[in-house]
Amino acid sequence: MDEPGSARELIDTLCSRFDEFRFPEVSDGTDGPLGWPGYDERRTQAREKTGESESVVCGVGTVGEHRAVLIVSEFGFLGGSIGADTGARIVGSFERARTLRVPVVSLVASGGSRLQEGICALRQLQEITRAAVLARRDGIPHVAVARHPTTGGMWASLTAGADLVLASPEATISFGGSRVRDPGETGLAFTAEGTFEAGQVDRVVPRSELPTVLTSLVHLLCLTLATQPAPAEVPEAPRTRELPDSGGAATQRARAADLPRASAYLDRYLQNRFELSGDRSGAIDPGMLCGIGERDGRAIAFAAQTGTATTPAGFRTATRLVGLAERLAIPVLTLVDTPGAANDAAAERAGIGPAIAGLFAAVAEATVPITTLVVGEGGSGGALALAAPERTWITVDGYFAVIAPEAATAILKRDPSEVDEIANRLRLRPQDLLELGFVRGIVGTP
Template identity: 35%
Template structure:
């Protein structure tokens, strides 16, 4: 953006020309829009001070003390002495370094915030920036409140040589301490964020949010094209490109940032802020069916049809009905955002939880195709694993909703490690030190389902099915006749009642008359009561007990004793 002089009155607001669409914007309107073009949505750069004023609640900002560092460790001179460049940057910005740190609140949630300013030597990472980011992290650790990093940088500061490089390791160590202490770290990527900042603290956060159009990468596009000779694709390294490739959790407009960040900051454990409504008190009756005789007799093949009904509620449907403040987080942070798995934090009856589940896509064919019919790629399982690790760090219970024909069987999934991704999830869930409640809400297909079902309590919806293979697949292999699928379904004992008798599930979640597809709100209410009741039981358990009893639960399968022995009864 650049200003156009107002010839009528020198003191009147300037007119602004948008860098992207070249629209002429009245200055006051531009300010009201938080320096976002109202015509094309282009997000202009903000100063560090503007960032703090925009994000923090009015009157809550308390600046952190400045940390003094060596100012010119190399005595560096290019066309000008480095000391002169520092003096000019300080005079032009009013800042002592390229980052401004403070503590305060966002939507009444406490936070320590470090906001970078691109005007100061391109927001470059030098000793001063490294020291201030580290001090912000240590303040966050000392106060046990989340850290928010607002990044804007061209990379490491060349004039400080290898000492600048060392700031990547220094800031990383500071964030590792927050990981070990269970302190939430958020990153807000603004344009641009490159080099040493991108390859250290900017991308080590638990949740990475980006402004629309913000660019993030290790090397800039010109460097890449010059080095490789390749023409880069349209939108390469932009926030939207990164979201599609699983590298950021969300792209959020500037106007929505405070609300989004406030919801995420509320995940930091703080017992005095959590008001949990016990499930049993809400209904007066037990929400789980634990005896097979309580269930109506249902033909196995009929159950398969009901489990596959295209109108059954999806994970996102359940999230919308059950969770307050649910925010979907995306990407495996490697290369993919698999649409067949969705997840994110929210509050169930006031209790923060991490919800993760398969997403078939509802009853529209195009959406079901986009979601791969709920058949995850390795990136989907790696996304789930990332969210489970975040839940473990913050002490959040994990709730998984399972509805998949199975893992994606395509060649791309095999090339990117499908078997390994599933195995890693099994190992992770076996030792996750927080309560895990899994519900098979529709189809539970093979290892693709089990990868989200190694839990302390495993339930199934009344019309759900769970099997080692689809009835059609079993019929084709063993009967040599796909028409024998109904016979195979019966032999496999895929229905809820049979699974309860075998001890595979701990209970059955009732469904509304006609099935979950007939009444989404009621289906969600019944499922929510069941999950909440399980969490009421599991929450008081210490991690050692959780891990011991989870191991015992799965260890007994296949041994010759009462399959229901040791099953939790709610």
């Protein structure tokens, strides 16, 4: 497990310069608002032990070439717990970020709300969340790092509510801390790795790699603050080919093992990128790539299918991505390549219908421009949900259909030998889709 280290040590590894914020204390009374016996003495001991006056250190730091507001927990100060003064510092830091127009990076290691301040500490979670929401409304991006441990309200508010969430390897991450949950409840679910598998964390990052990862990520997030929401350009195809001469040929091309998939397009299209992971509801779909990348000095959000049936988690992750792009006012590129939505019992139990509906709505409601390129299979509603109305293009290797030709043949109760004929009647080839007005152009012709 990565050792958490002190707040100052962590700041020194991340920032070439750091200017700490100074906030007036808001707490009053002997032994805090509850008059908790011995509380003043505990705080004095914590100050002497850590050299800090509270459980967070806040300021503006230079990360790589860009400035960001840092909120860094000092776990040695009463377990990084949150009291009234802590809450005021965090709220004030979000307000400074709005004024400075810079991202927020919170590095959390906390046991939650401070017991000795009772409800006065607990209500700080509402104040912190409100400050984060106001910053979000102003387009200020927020990335959180869940260190060891991140539990209780600080996981459920500041950390899990961030736009992007990183985690330290083997860190304890959970709403219920080890001392308050059933002693028998242990294991992967309460760790960084478990929360990643459950779609609640975007990436697990060793501390040795954290400076590099955050430098790159802060760079991308600063680009979002400067990017104008002009439409993303249509990607070029990795290869050129003649158009298919039949519907059957079109479907075979889109399913070919050597077909360039989404990663090949993204590698050519973006200079660098950060992929987010998970639907924040308990699952990951590795067949849906979502994230933010840089193209010629602009930030571009992307959501890309990779040739597999899209699960409810995939649709929800794409919906999350479109929502993030909307908040940050950056354009979106979507790449369509799926035989369709997953239709097994597990997908139905996980809410495949509502998940697709959510993505349809997010695309329909988006005010930022969305550009779509069909790079492989365009299988029915599972593909259409990711397609931008009136801003969709297709490659020579793609097709789009109301349903796959094999399924259409079965629905029509026709012999399987008639699949190619049905494919032709569906008019699913790129040139058919252009003539029908579904796509604006074809990419990859000689």
